[in-house]
Amino acid sequence: MRHELICTEAATSPRLAVRGAPRPHPGAGEVMVKVQATSVNPIDVKRASGYGRRLLGLKGAARFPLVLGNDVAGVVESIGANVTGFARGQRVFGLLGTGRSGGAHASHVVVPQALLRHAPQGTGPDALAVLPYSFTTMWLSLRSIGITPANARGARVLIHGANGGLGRLAMQVLHHWGSQITAICAKGECQAALDLGAVAAVEYGPGCIESLPPDFDAVLNFANWDDDARLASHLGPRAMGQATTVHPLLANFDRLGWLGGAWASRRDRGRIRAIVASRAPKARYAWTIFKPDPQALEVLAEGVRARRLALPVGLAVPLDNAVAAYDHVLAGRPGRAVLLP
Ligand SMILES: NC(=O)c1ccc[n+]([C@@H]2O[C@H](COP(=O)([O-])OP(=O)(O)OC[C@H]3O[C@@H](n4cnc5c(N)ncnc54)[C@H](OP(=O)(O)O)[C@@H]3O)[C@@H](O)[C@H]2O)c1
Structure with a gap:
């Protein structure tokens, strides 16, 4: 079973709920990650209010209930065919595009291998989850x-x-x-x-x-x-x-x-x-319009390894207290907001 945070309808004050869903399976070139941390970015708070419904709707990413979120840090749970360089149990971090298959605010997500990197040693999942997007x-x-x-x-x-x-x-x-x-x-x-x-x-x-x-x-x-x-x-x-x-x-x-x-x-x-x-x-x-970029992830991974790139984490809460993380971003409080599924 996977637990996912859904945004049930468009509203200025986010309407959030956690629900169970079948675990996704990785297809060819994909990795299933058990998510340890994922972040709430300003775009998630805006999308929870219905922002972007026309243009993001073209990608199938605006129909409620929505699973929001782009950033992923966690552990490889399983790999699909043709995946090289990742194995079960390895710590990873990376990114999901904004699209039909939903976001990263969930306990398990499937990520294309091109958008995953090995987690640099000594950097925890919450610190990694605030960076890729x-x-x-x-x-x-x-x-x-x-x-x-x-x-x-x-x-x-x-x-x-x-x-x-x-x-x-x-x-x-x-x-x-x-x-x-x-x-x-x-x-x-x-x-x-x-x-x-x-x-x-x-x-x-x-x-x-x-x-x-x-x-x-x-x-x-x-x-x-x-x-x-x-x-x-x-x-x-x-x-x-x-x-x-x-x-x-x-x-x-x-x-x-x-x-x-x-x-x-x-x-x-x-x-x-x-x-x-x-x-x-x-x-x-x-x-600028966000889209996943493998080269950017490469530079990011190198910068984190060299301890040159980091953002402060202001709040880290479990999925069922996600409303606190959304409020944190909405109120513009210092530091990034992290969900710990
Ligand atoms: N186009 C895209 O694809 C894309 C992708 C990512 C992010 N974004 C947008 O880019 C912006 C920056 O992202 P972020 O993650 O860095 O956001 P952030 O962490 O919330 O930082 C925004 C910064 O801008 C300042 N600010 C906000 N509104 C302002 C205003 N009206 N006048 C002056 N300063 C203002 C804030 O100061 P205070 O703390 O004083 O409010 C804060 O220092 C956000 O609006 C985000 O939604 C767009």
Whole structure:
């Protein structure tokens, strides 16, 4: 028997229940993992309210009851045909895509072997379970605007949302690569950003973006879509670009339907792209959309082994107290929220 956390219907205050279901079987190239820890990310809380129902519905990932969650840390229980490199009893961590077959908030899940990695020694399941989804999204943001270890040294990078999960991971990577990071921080969190290697940190508030220099090589917006235009106007003439994870793509389609959503998204993206192009003709402008990426997992596993990548865990609770984890994320309390099935 598998225990799974289901979100029973769309509501601002998540409607959650644990139910029993038959254990899944791994198919060819798949691994069945007994989950020891899985995380609640901001996207899970949004999806529990019905967010993304149109576009995620195309992937079969919006019909309630929903099993949410993407991150997995646990132990291999069984393997399917053609699986190489994994064996029963090994500690692993990895990722599920967002799709028809459901999420990771369950006691047992089937994961494609390409999206699993061996757990680095000395790092527990809760610490591992908070990383894959956030790291992958952050990594896709860097890649979308062409930041690599080869060009990151000395690059002036502005990060909005620097104290969040994506922001912290971006700082850990970019500091290691030698970038000059300016962090826009939550109230009282500037020192935490400086400790992670930022060369400058400003508290978010009226006039804070305007007070920044106008010549960043890259901007990462992990905090607030309403600031995207003002952030773009701080790119310098040789900028690589700006990536945002807080774009209105899914919300536009939810709110305005297929035609209206497509039109509004084109308009919204075009408006910021024009500012980016006016600042730096060769700069890219990207709306990041999470999708599993084996290369990102490889880099993540290496960074965890080297003790360069980590996020603080704020709360870890059993599946039947999942509501506390959802409340933790909804309230924006410090540290990631983990479920222990
Ligand atoms: N597009 C995608 O595929 C994708 C994938 C992953 C994540 N995301 C989104 O990317 C964002 C960052 O993810 P995360 O996991 O890093 O979230 P997180 O851990 O909640 O961090 C978000 C950070 O942004 C700040 N922030 C939030 N709203 C803000 C606002 N209106 N003005 C100024 N600062 C604000 C927060 O500060 P406070 O603590 O003060 O609120 C916090 O430091 C989230 O919105 C998430 O939903 C998108």
